[in-house]
Amino acid sequence: MTLHLAIVGSGPAGYYTAEAAQKLNGGDVRIDIIDRLPTPFGLIRAGVAPDHQSIKAVSRRYEKTALTDNVRFAGNVSVGEGGISIDELLGLYDAVVLATGAPTDRPLGIPGEGLPGVLGSAAFVGWYNGHPDFADLAPPLHSESVVVIGNGNVAIDCARIIAKLPEEFEGADIVQHAVDALGASQVKLIRIVGRRGPHQVSFTPKEVGEMGELARATPVVDPAVFPPVEEDDALEPGLRKVVTALRGFAAAGPDPEKPVRVHFDFFLRPVEVLGDGKVEALRLERTRLIDGRAEGTGEMLDIPCGMVISCIGYRTIPIAGVPYDERGGRFVNEEGRISPGLYCVGWARRGPTGTIGTNRPDGFAIADLIAAEITPAGKPGRAGLDPLAAEKGVDIVTFRDWQKIDAAEVARARGSAPREKFVAVDDMMTTARS
Template identity: 70%
Template structure:
């Protein structure tokens, strides 16, 4: 019997557990026991706290992870903080293999003057706020401002802009948390500017998400026709990007008059944030495109008035003391998933914050293959039994998947009409709900 610990219960963690079960679960494979360890009492990571609350169809993938979790070989150990309750070194002593599937929950720094002013928020924090992540539930974004700037030209920036522009009624059926729903209902933001340093042909926005902006009740997306390349140039684009640019062309041609606007400001590079004691304006430099798809500054600057700046420029994996880390790429240093003997990295912790949720599935199966290649047989290590004994000795309350199901049932019971759940946003509430 092999024993594997997976640190992190998001998509990468569960796909890895699924792959390990299939790899070692055959009659001649020797068997496996997988413990998925998470510092929160609730599983599913990015699915619960990162996917937009009005994208319930994407969140439904958690049912696949639930099937894995309810199998005989996989166990959820929530409310266990690696680095505080138990170290990676201790896990390596207890398990035949340890897999880092911690994701990339930290915001990449904006790195310009004024980025520490009140009102400058990273997307991990802002998305965590409206999704009810315990780390960000107390965030108080300044929604009393007349305008907001969202920096980035990817789907996260689209999510943020859409959430800022929606009416209360448009959140029907979503699981946006109550504190965010109430705050957004009172929001005074009437203009959201999406700021990107490159042009329409370089956006990382997918057609479905971009198309949603054209169907908002009170908000209209606007694109300056002068920012669009000649239509004939679209033919060289990949099909998905070509469809996304088609949406931008439709926005440029539309003339809808709505109380809220979502303005696309292409060829604009943020260089400074100004304000006396809070954000008052974003200073950007006009850029021009380069032949290689990049952009360079022109020296021309201008100001975009705003009272809120949300930076959606990427994420970083939090380092763990003693584990090799790549500061430049913001992830664990690894060679095709191998970090050091017995230790592996998967998903964003391995490759950085790239790809979709589904990209983590082949990643997980690749890591399972590596573990099978590296392990000659069972080592006789105690695995989960050893972890349980160590945590009991340290007085750590471990949350099981059955406990999570009780928490989930309590969230469903307290949901507003039409919503699938009302999340608990504090760990103490989650732990208490295990006994309801």
């Protein structure tokens, strides 16, 4: 008897789970990968920096899985409120795996964070990557000063994208509306703010190194923020390279020929966003390390700025009928098991930690769990999903339909760009049905 599996979410966690699940039930398995957008690949398409094309190449592996006979992409299908419910999916499939990722921003939790000009990184990254939810964001790049909160790669990505000239996006799939806005940007000062010091950052060497190669921007680090150089020896190799690069920036000082400054500011904690009807400044408290934790000193500092980008983490979107961990921003689960027949994987399971590749062993572990716990029960799977979708007025987009969108985006590409993405779902659907 065929095992029917639904995977909700078509990002890395979803496709790695599908790849592992193809071996379930002796290969007699049918898998539907469901996504609310007509386009697959999730974070790879809309989260990875557009000037990091080598990372995006992993989608070719997912494409191989998508084109096998027992896997189907079912795009343009919402799950949860207003769409197909979890109970309906559980009635159609032997097992349902939530691989929805963590697509919304963790709130700053400080006064003033609702002011216009305060953006979460999910929104800002989605804007320059052409995600339909954020295409109309219009970030205030007319300001001369921007503060980016966070000490991870997303913070560096946001700062780097703002600092680049349009010609530095050769070969990138950044969308045209972002190139135009960034080309007209008046930003001269970008501050990357972190609560702790250089030894506690989550940057990786590649991202830090790129900051020293920008055409019009120069990195700035205060030499006083570093501990004695001898303490670098205790760091793991990757972090040691990062700290060495930061020490190099501090020693070199800013390049006077470059008009844009990118400051790495350490030992500062955001306290309040200040402004009357819009962002005008960010109030920060100086911190110090006590047993590795950042503690406030009571000394305050106001930094004038016209935009604040928060890069402090992400949250999974709750789904009706699925227990949710508000504190962790993920689904309540036990090693991926939510309830009988219902599982979660990737960031939806463990929170927003790890790299793209971390999702592969996660997906294989969930497939093993399903193999141990689920016996095919004669459920209809996709044969039941299609009439239910039609009844609800849902027009399912298959992978073959996505290939039409893909081809059209490639044909629209400007210059050396690999594609020019559609940023409106209506345009995607028109192309899919052409």
